[in-house]
Amino acid sequence: ALRHNTKLQDARYYDADFDRTTFVNLYPFLPAHFDVLLHLLGALAKSTGGIGLRSAIKVVQDILVEGPEGQTPVAERPVGWLATTVTLYDALEKDIRRAAPSIHKAVGKVLVRFPDSAIHQEVAKTVAVLQILDNMPVTPQNVTSLMHPGIDARSRRDEVEAAIKDLMADTLVPFGEDKEGSLRFFSEKLNDIDQERAQLPVRSMETRRIQSEALKEAFSPLPSTRLHGSLAVTSGLKVLSGTMISSIAGERETIQTVVEFADPQEYETARTRLLDESRQRSAQHTIFLLGRTSPEIDEKLAEIFRCREIGQRYRNDPDQEVKEYCAAQADRATKLSGDLERLLKRLLSQGSFIFRGQQTAVDSLDHDLLDAAKKHLAEVAGQVFDRYAEAPVRAETTLAEKFLRAGNLNAVTSAIDPLGLVQVSGGIPRINTDHKALVSIRDYIDRTGTVDGKRLTDHFTDAPFGWSQDTLRYLVAALLVAGEIKLKVSGREVTVNGQQAIDALRTNNAFKTVGVALRDERPSNEVLARAAVRLTELVADTVIPLEDEISKVAAKQFPQFQLRYGPLTTRLETLGLPGVETLRSLNQDLADVLLTDGSDAPQRLGGEESPLYDALRMARQIDVALRNGLESTIRTLKSHCSEIEALPDTGIPGGLRSDLEEAIALVRERLAQDDFFKHAPDLNTTLTTIQARTRDAVVEMAAAQKNSIREAQEELQRLPGWG
Template sequence: MRTIAKKYPTAVVMLDLGAEQLSENASATVSTVLYWKILQWAGFSKEKKIARLEFTLDRRGIYEEFKTKYRERYNTEWDEIQNDPLIGVARAAEIVPFVLPNDFPTPESFRNLRFDDARNLRDLAQEIIDICIKTARKDNPDIENVIFFIDEAGQYVAPRSELILNLDGLARNLKELGRGKVWIAATGQQTLNEIVEKAAYNSAELNKLRDRFPIAIDLDASDIREITHRRLLEKSEEGRTILLDLYGQYGQALVSHTRLSGTKLFKGDPDAEIFARLYPFLPQHFDLLLELIRTLARSTGGIGLRSAIRVIQDVLVDKNRILGLGATTLADREISTLACVDDFYDSLRADIAKVLPHVVSGVDRSAKIFDGRPVIVRVAKAVAALQPIETFPRNAENIAALLYPALGSQSLVDEVKEALRALTKEEECGLKEDPQSGGYLFLSDAVKPLQKKRNEYVPTSSDFTRTKIQILKEGSSDHQLFRIQPSSKLEGSKEVKAAVKLNRNPVIAGNEDIEFRLEFIDSGIWDEKKNELLVSTASQAELKNSIVLLAKNDDALMDLLSEAIKSSEIVKDTNEGTVDRDVSQFLRAERRNEESSKDLAAAALDRALLDGLFVFRGKPTPVREVGNTLEAAIRNILGIAARDVYRYYHLAPIRLSTDAAEKFLSVERLDRVPAELDPLKLLVKDHGTARINMAHPALTEVLHVFQSKIVDFGGRLQGNYLQELFSSPPYGWTKDTVRYLFAVLLRASEVELYVPGADGPVRTPGSQAIEAVKSTVAFNRVGVSSRDIKPSIEVLDRAAQRLESLFGEEVLPMEENISRAVSRHMPDLTEKIGALPDRLRLLGLSGEDRANQVLGDAADLRKGDAGGAAAILGGKECQFLEEIIWARSLFDALESGAEADVRKATAVLASLDQLESAFPDISKSLLSEIDRDTAKNILLSDRVHERIPELRGIIRSLADKTSVRYLSEKNDLDVAVKNGLNSLESMPEWSKVEDEDRKEIASRLSRGLPETADESNPVRSLHDLVVFRRTLSGLLDELRAKIKNMVPRPPGPEQPEKYDAYLTPEALLGSQQRVIKTKEDLDSLIKALREKLEPLIKDNKSILIRGSQ
């Protein structure tokens, strides 16, 4: 600047908007602040009224006369009093009538004067230039140039669009009026690009302002390091030698212990020269300190790049007396001591307090709580100093690296980790770990109400049960608990699975024959509860197949569950999308605490269960006796229990193919049955003839049980009943095995089948018998009975009563009457529910197969004039009656409005699943996991008609919450769309786009979303709205590119096409005229043309034949 000023005489005016803004109006325009600065620079008063008077007197050339008269009147110089707003105005009023008698005839006329400037910005700019030139030429008549340096301009104008426009207009007017001789330079704490990114509301205006200042000069950390080294860190040759020796001894450890990770602020390890040059700082200290200063400057406007050196001075020698009495400055410490991040905090404490007051408060509380433990206080200060830099990873390793105190010291990582644990454990400190926001941080006062609410929440017993079930079901990374359903192998062929319950609450539900029942009790009643279970598990039918796992309650476990519940409740009850950043960080920390507490609780549960006791059918077994791990113990005890539960499984321990029974009956002769179709060795040879061995234990047991059930149920048993009977305890055979055994009994003439469509009982292995045992579904509809058994009077009586209850008509207990009643009423009922399977399928409800089964059974019941109805309807248990009543009730419910409820619930839940896949945080706030599971379980149940009111309530609650959320999201979207459209309209190309294209662009932004959510499916409406909101930024980018492409480009001049040869008709045909009368004349002409043109064409030359001129 000195070189420029010497070569081109220039007046330089410097304005610091941060320090010299108008005290009575902190938001005054830049032009106004600059104008009053110019008046003061020119020697005029700081008081506006007096300055205006002085300027007027100077312009009229009577300012010196005014000063002379003042001197004569008051015997002092005017310059001594001109800035006094009280005495200066009063005395000026006494002198003004003598120099401006026509304008101010009396002192009161000036004293009572009130005025406001009404000049436009261009006139004001011209006046500023004139004052500067006139004032500067008093010292140097050759001055023609003016440079205005305006400091802190970016931070001053960024928050308000009118200030931006004023600075833009001022710069433009100074450029136009100065005609190359007036320059304006504006400085800021960060680049205009950074300011534009931060000031979202004024980004369009700031972009224009950026174009007004095309020349940019940026300072970076290396510049600051160089300046700092030259001004503050120069060492003597002796000191430099000492530092190089220290680096030689401890340099490797220094590099290892001060290395940062996960941040761009660390650019590599220092060598010996750099270390000695920058000591007591390291290169990363400068980058970190500069980034910290920049971050604070963006928020406060108080300090910036120019003040980095001042901050370093404070760190070194406490130049501004920031440290307390008795504090040792860095410059006074031992020669091996390094600058640390807590030193930065001490020097910048006041500036951090302006931006993040809660952080400083957190450090103060930590210092009070951990008085006498300096390492913890240093760690708290380190977190506080790093917290303003959102992108810096505040983990234990980086904090330890930045707190490394001196060369030769040991690593502080372990001490820092312990300090962080102590700080996070002490709730009053407010320190939490949130990896999403950079690591450890102090929470603001905004979270105190939430923290109080969390700490005051008292978990209920249902909370503990629900959370414990969730942990048992999900486990953790180290303890799977019951994440995988317990299972074991029986006889090497049957996989046995078990359900799991906590007391009576399902953990892993399922229609399993064996279940684990977990019971946690207090140590004081352990023996009493144990003795009670030894009796009840041996005597009570409901506990016959239950393995009770008895475990002791643990206070530490209850504390962990309480912590998880409290964190879960506070996260669940607070919408993270509507809170500020600090609360959001608190919620993320609580979510992490919930996960951590659940992991620890999973470990505690695993230990408690492993130290527990299995009780099965009156026999106690310590868990650790059957396995070293919980998973192994569960698997082993399940295998032991399975042998007792399925005590007859060993009679047929096989897994047959689905078609084994079919193939067995398809073989015409028993002596030709292959070995793979006789895995149980049921066939024996007697005198060379193959026969079925009815003494085989499997056949003996099946026939014995079958005949006893025939007596109980009367005449005939359904195939589905038999398959369920023998696939359940105490047998556990597969249904394919059951069908195979009955196929063998059929061939042994021990049973007869009643196949749908057959005229009578099937007693031989023919096509109808083969079809009957072909599959599980086919056998379900088959009746099985012993040979020549008739229904008893008890069976007939039961069948008649059931028909009365079903059709409301008295039926006599006689086979003929029972058959007649079925033939009369069943067709109408089956016609009524005939469409039920298709209706269930279209609605997506379960029960289609069941409804088809009901219709099939009803059709079978009527076959043969319903001759077998008495045996079917007269059993002690009649599954068909329950099924037909179910079908009729379900049909009536659908007809009465349940179908509409089901359709709406299905659509809304499907939309909710779609919303969750894209925006899980939104969907969880609309419907709890319990309600969602309940609704889905209702829709999956084939008894949905019994729970329609409950389903309707859940969907209504979901719709109400969704509608409220929709309105909130719609308001946010409208603001975003408006801002987006404004940003498009601010583009220079916008004015060049056709009106029709503008309308099309605006219509793409409006989208036409409704003001309120669709009542039929509000979740789908919310999904569409949120998707549009999240893709708005991309759409705006697309539209900006489209607008730029819409601007037509100026056409370029047409280039004439060039040819290799130009010929005229004369050159081709000669100057003589040629007459064509015959075909020979035409051939001659064509031949002549070919001879002329063919050589040119062979050379790939282009030819233009032009007409004669």
């Protein structure tokens, strides 16, 4: 036991071990005491030049025979008593006062501040000796070992540590730790700084910040759990100080843990208050953590503040001793912060979690505060996100796009439909619109009306749902395919699956500005049937009378119609034919339908009257007629008509003009009609007639001309001067 109680820590210059012979020869000294004495005399000699300094033998003799002033000589002590560093200090006090006056003065202050406490005085003297030696860590263990008073005495470690705390807490004693953690007395300058430190007024704002830092460390990392194995739920951390709640970490988390410390006398009152408050709607996502406060909290907060503040004030002081002091203060603040963190955790572990009117003792869940918080959060998360189970998946970013690009519901697999929204009934795949997640979205839109993607996302990613944004877009895509909703993209309504819908639901950013609304009504079966029949006629391929199929065919075929019929407008304008405005409207209608991926194709083609269908039929007939030679016929007719109408009113030309006047009028009448293309045979016949009559007139004019030439020749021959 003696060896254990006198063991030194990191004291490489001192021999603390001994055997029976050594102990008997040196008693009442131990080997370490002789080493300390020799090194101490050497250190004092360096400071004084050895003037007036006794030898080691003389010092030992004085201790054994005479004893320090006012104390019993060692020779008269009872057997079992041991010499200590206190004995050495008392024997060399005058030499220490001369060689290390500041240290001696500091010990004197301890004697004044603690006149009736031998343990405080002994600790001070031992620290003074070790500080002068400066070759051994001045730790509580070494101080205790060198102060061990007797062979059979128990260890005084607890008393020594208590005395050290008292000395450090006394503002008039220049005692503390250096940056390595060794105990020491400070110089006068440091003593003044330490006095200033002791008198620093504690600012409540700073102590609140320090406490918040300690709580943040106590709850690091923040409590978290996983709901249904896919939703990561983390609790933010707040602290209540007075009437003010401050966020410490995770302020954006849905669930918040609010820490409050109550006076032990008022703990039950605070608990009752929090139980009532936790039942309020405003606190439905709040976990209250109530613990009992302790005076030790305020003591540590004040001490940490002073350590930091004094270090901040003197951090730029050039004095090396001051720099070391500031470093020691910083280390002490760090150590105290750790102590404060452990204290807060211990106090809270003895407290209670309060949530929605239910109280749970922290230590009933786990003795470790953080583990208890995690276990409690696992229960709370299920209540806060009680509707997450409607869509308990974390969809990948591209899921909505993949679902839409599948096109046919028969091609949808579990990989792109993790919630199993597509179900087969009677061999026909359909979207299960009664799925709870789809019903929730539909009900929300029904209550709020048209809602943009951002607002929809904010609602369903928060409690009580907690769905991911990617999962929500996948669900919206399913509702669109099912025909339950319509999207509003750049002012246009999209009701079917297509490129516009894919672009709108491809990313979370794109979805933010997209409007989402319930469909007021869907095309009736009669409308779908008419649209399918008409579209079948237009594309020369069977179209199934389903809204999605009609829209897909329209989205695929209408670009071809644009390419084929687009140039007709210019051709008709060039020919001066009617129908230009109709074709322009047709081109615009085709573009509008394509802008919505054919969403309104069923309505446009399935009405009792369909201007789009009529225009497409007309365009097709015009295109066919012009390709079959009508354009050449009309150009030739117009040329002939214009030239004939320009002929004189007399003679053969006049006769020709008169004969063809009715035919030309009929041509102009028919070319002015919207269905001019229907009269292609008549126009060809009329052209043939005009050409034949014109040819006859030319022949007649040629014969008349020939006859006139002959008559003129005969008249010339009858003239007297001829020939």
